[in-house]
Amino acid sequence: xxxxxxxxxxxxxxxxxxxxxxFGAAFAVGLVFxxxxxxxxxxxxxxxxxxxxxxxxxGVRMAIASADRLHRRDWTFLAMTSIVVxxxxxxxxxxxxx
Amino acid sequence: xxxxxxxxxxxAGCLGALLGIGGGVFxxxxxNVGLGLELPIAAGISxxxxxxxxxxxxxxxxxxxxxxxxxxxxxxxxxxxxxLIGAEGVDALSAQALSMIFACVTGIIALVMxxxxxxxxxxxxxSTEPGRLGGRYYEAESGRRVVYRLRRLxxxxxxxxxxxxxxxxxxxxxxxxxxxALNAWCGVPMRAAAAxxxxxxxxxxxxxxxxxxxxxxxxxxxxxxxxxxxxxGSRAGMWISPRARAxxxxxLMAAVLAMVSxxxxxxxxxx
Numbered sequence: 001x002x003x004x005x006x007x008x009x010x011x012x013x014x015x016x017x018x019x020x021x022x023f024g025a026a027f028a029v030g031l032v033f034x035x036x037x038x039x040x041x042x043x044x045x046x047x048x049x050x051x052x053x054x055x056x057x058x059g060v061r062m063a064i065a066s067a068d069r070l071h072r073r074d075w076t077f078l079a080m081t082s083i084v085v086x087x088x089x090x091x092x093x094x095x096x097x098x
Numbered sequence: 099x100x101x102x103x104x105x106x107x108x109x110a111g112c113l114g115a116l117l118g119i120g121g122g123v124f125x126x127x128x129x130n131v132g133l134g135l136e137l138p139i140a141a142g143i144s145x146x147x148x149x150x151x152x153x154x155x156x157x158x159x160x161x162x163x164x165x166x167x168x169x170x171x172x173x174x175x176x177x178x179x180x181x182l183i184g185a186e187g188v189d190a191l192s193a194q195a196l197s198m199i200f201a202c203v204t205g206i207i208a209l210v211m212x213x214x215x216x217x218x219x220x221x222x223x224x225s226t227e228p229g230r231l232g233g234r235y236y237e238a239e240s241g242r243r244v245v246y247r248l249r250r251l252x253x254x255x256x257x258x259x260x261x262x263x264x265x266x267x268x269x270x271x272x273x274x275x276x277x278x279a280l281n282a283w284c285g286v287p288m289r290a291a292a293a294x295x296x297x298x299x300x301x302x303x304x305x306x307x308x309x310x311x312x313x314x315x316x317x318x319x320x321x322x323x324x325x326x327x328x329x330x331g332s333r334a335g336m337w338i339s340p341r342a343r344a345x346x347x348x349x350l351m352a353a354v355l356a357m358v359s360x361x362x363x364x365x366x367x368x369x
Binding site for chain 1: 100146149150152153154156157167168171172174175178179181182185186230300301303304305306307308309311312316318319321322323325326329
């Protein structure tokens with residue numbers, strides 16, 4: 001049957017929601033500052049913080065799902081997730097190496 | 099420009115959550131053709147909206163029973179690799195080549211969707227074993243629990259890799275290929291393909307977004323406006339999704355993709 005999210009994933013779903021709220025709030029406040037002054041330092045900091053939080057969101061979800069699967073000893077899922085995490089580490093390395 | 103991008107983001111987010119393809123395919127023509135931004139800049143902004151749509155779908159409670167997380171993470175292995183290759187390769191292609199690729203991909207997918215309108219892929223006998231990568235969920239259209247089995251796994255992996263490359267090159271999110279291909283060739287029902295892909299394409303986009311960001315191709319205020327629009331629009335899409343008929347979802351997707359394809363063939367011919 002379709003593997004369903006377990007208790008742990010349900011319990012920590014708030015964390016995924018919190019990340020969405022945080023980057024949404026950073027973008028909203030940042031855009032207000034930007035509308036008032038396009039050269040505002042606060043706007044730049046908030047908008048870029050929002051972008052970084054947004055890019056962190058899938059990682060947070062994967063971490064929660066992995067913790068859940070670890071709890072349920074789903075080694076196949078964990079092995080597949082590990083490969084994806086390794087690929088993402090290479091992406092970050094390529095991005096920061098410039 | 100900011101309010102226009104926010105509105106476009108809302109429309110793209112609604113369609114993206116509804117169809118499981120992230121919304122980038124709708125936003126990019128608006129940013130590129132409508133507002134005149136360069137295709138790589140539009141792609142960078144679009145990648146951010148793809149991640150946002152995916153984050154909202156995954157954090158929400160709607161469609162949870164339809165999301166096939168095991169299949170989703172397996173398909174991310176080739177998709178993320180493709181995303182990295184696409185992001186590294188975007189500089190090697192001209193604007194005309196990128197436009198032509200965009201036109202061809204959207205046109206082909208529209209045709210595939212139209213020829214497979216009535217393919218449901220569900221087995222009505224609930225006692226059938228779905229296998230390690232299949233699934234089982236309640237389907238409102240038939241009023242019972244249905245089963246599906248994944249077929250042609252190598253094709254699903256190959257399509258995910260190609261979707262990742264397109265995501266990295268054009269910022270459209272891998273869903274534009276994955277959803278129709280999983281439905282048409284791999285035995286996955288449209289709703290399961292859309293929900294699974296929508297929840298996972300944020301990871302695909304992450305295969306190229308940091309590289310776009312580090313190259314300064316993500317303009318923060320424009321990306322923020324698009325993402326805020328997507329936050330609102332994808333909520334609407336998630337509300338509509340369980341209530342919409344699969345056939346109409348496919349028709350809507352085919353029609354929009356055909357329009358995008360024609361627009362980009364025209365654009366490529368005039369560059």
